[in-house]
Amino acid sequence: MSAFQSILDFAIGDAQAERAVPPTGFTVRLTVFSAGAMAFLVVFALALSLAAGRLADRWSDELARSATVRISAPSEQMAAQTEAALNVLRTTQGVQSARALNLQEQRDLLAPWFGPELALETLPLPQMIEVIETAQGFDGDGLRLRLAGEVPGAVLDNHARWRAPLVAAAGSLRLLGWLSILLIVLATGAMITLAANAALAANAQVIAVMRLVGARDSYIAQAFMRRFTLRALGGAGVGTLLGALALMLLPSASQEGGFLTGLGFQGAHWLLLLLIPVLAGVVAFIATRLAARNTLRSLT
Amino acid sequence: MIESTCALRHNGETLAEKAGNRKGRSVIEFETVAHSYSGGELLSDVSLRLAPGSFHFLTGPSGSGKTTFLKLCYGALVPTSGSVRLFGEDVRTMNRDDIALARRRVGVVHQDCQFLDHLSLRENLALPLTVSGQEALDDDANLKELMGWVGLTARAEAMPPELSGGERQRAALARAIIMSPEVILADEPTGNVDWEMSQRLLTLLIELNRMGKTIMIATHDLGLIRAAKNQVQARVLRISGRRLQLAGADL
Known part of the structure; x- marks a missing residue:
């Protein structure tokens, strides 16, 4: 029998076997609620992990190929030093492009801190030059020496100083998200095991009767496993749906909002949500199987 | 050990010949079986072979080990020592x-x-069919016939708590035989019913024996045993002092 056929048979189930095990009240509610709550939490942990991953990727990939040259000079020398720095950069191996940011771009950069109405003209701001590297990159130390010799007011910043800890932080956040998912899965397994144990204990008499009439332990276990798997699947389905709705209600990503408003799924990542109820079902299946095996072994 | 309908050995004494048994393959076989609980040994040195189609009563005072003996007969318990073979398998x-x-x-x-x-x-009676993977609906005619045989047709849709003691006993008997088993073990089947009902149950069990089923009834109801005297050739076994003995002459 193929695995697919086995899964199909399990999903379809045996209506008569289902009837043999009576529904037990509080374990139903416990399983459905815990699976739902855990699925809801997994949605957010997954969203956090994926968003942190995107952030880490962006910081490490996009910013890794860019650098900034900052020119601090008296206003009358600013244009000359900027042009000199651009000349140096254009003749540096490993520099794909270099351009001085215009006034509006500098205003945009400062707007989050000083507001959009900032009169840049009145401030002694340094001139920023955006440098894009080639895939091979440039020799940072060599470039610094050249700039120091030809453009005294130029300072090269290849972002490494602040990018590395941010990438590390985003990576940690991503790891934290996955760790949270693992803990939630384990907690779900533990709760369903408790519920299954309670249901099996409450049905000791039923198990005794079924054994008396010749039921195999695998048949008895199957009835419980199917029940708990379907409960977890249903509960997790509702929890996932609610979690997804809550995510959709978050403010949409914007430049001002930064990371928090980007917490969500993008593109194909939404399909990952479909895996959460399946994961809950698999956890319930394994937890109930272990609980049933242990309980049936202990019942004489 | 001697093959017989009922071969007993107690303190080295073989009772098979005394019992005048038929030759035949044994369905359940005990060989120097002992069984202990934490409180101590309940059964000791029990040897017995049940041949197909035989009829036995098992007597003994309360707590003597009748139920334990029956549980050993259907594999619900494993002996502390000795061997129990069900249909030839240990x-x-x-x-x-x-x-x-x-x-x-x-x-x-x-x-x-x-x-x-x-x-x-009805669902309870069909349970053995259900757990064995048979479609109970296919056997609906058999089920109806069986319920008619034990006089419970009108109660098919009743729930167990609604049944009287006698109805429950007859239902239990019907459930026990729905798979057409070779052996029927009854533990105090008339313990909770009146005399008339106990006679009715006995008659049903005797009918089953005539169909070739091996029957063992654990009871301390000597009246039931006497009532069977004229209807069936049965052996009476007695558990006393942890040992299994043949009690009195054949009925």
Whole structure:
């Protein structure tokens, strides 16, 4: 029998076997609620992990190929030093492009801190030059020496100083998200095991009767496993749906909002949500199987 | 050990010849079986062979080990020492699935008639078919016939708590035989019913024996045993002082 056929048979189930095990009240509610709550939490942990991953990727990939040259000079020398720095950069191996940011771009950069109405003209701001590297990159130390010799007011910043800890932080956040998912899965397994144990204990008499009439332990276990798997699947389905709705209600990503408003799924990542109820079902299946095996072994 | 309908050995004494047994393959076989609970030994040095189609009563005072003996007969307990063979296979070498399959060949009627209270009587009677993977609906005609035989047709949709003591006993008997087992073990089947009902149950068990079933009834109701005297050739076994003995002459 193929695995697919086995899964199909399990999903379809045996209506008569289902009837043999009576529904037990509080374990139903416990399983459905815990699976739902855990699925809801997994949605957010997954969203956090994926968003942190995107952030880490962006910081490490996009910013890794860019650098900034900052020119601090008296206003009358600013244009000359900027042009000199651009000349140096254009003749540096490993520099794909270099351009001085215009006034509006500098205003945009400062707007989050000083507001959009900032009169840049009145401030002694340094001139920023955006440098894009080639895939091979440039020799940072060599470039610094050249700039120091030809453009005294130029300072090269290849972002490494602040990018590395941010990438590390985003990576940690991503790891934290996955760790949270693992803990939630384990907690779900533990709760369903408790519920299954309670249901099996409450049905000791039923198990005794079924054994008396010749039921195999695998048949008895199957009835419980199917029940708990379907409960977890249903509960997790509702929890996932609610979690997804809550995510959709978050403010949409914007430049001002930064990371928090980007917490969500993008593109194909939404399909990952479909895996959460399946994961809950698999956890319930394994937890109930272990609980049933242990309980049936202990019942004489 | 001598093959017989009922071969007993107590303190080295073989009782088979005294019992005048028929030759035949044994369905259940005990060989120097002992069984202990934490409180001490309940059965000791029990040897017995049950041949197909035989009829036995098992007597003894309360707490003497009748129920334990029956549980050993259908693999619910494993002996502390000695061997019990069900249909030729030693229970110690049987896994749980083997035991389950063997139980489909042994119908058991308990005094307390355990049913699943959330299922109707009809569903309870069909339970052995259900757990063995047979479609109960296919056997609906047999089920109806069986309910008619034990006089419970009108109660098919009743729930177990709604049944009287006698109805429960007859239902338990019907459930025990629905798989057409080779052996029927009844533990105090008349313990909770009046005389008339106990006679009716006895008649049903005797009818089954005439169909070739091996019957063992654990009871301390000597009236029931006497009542069977003129209807069936039965052996009376007695558990006394942890030992199994042949009690008196054949009925």
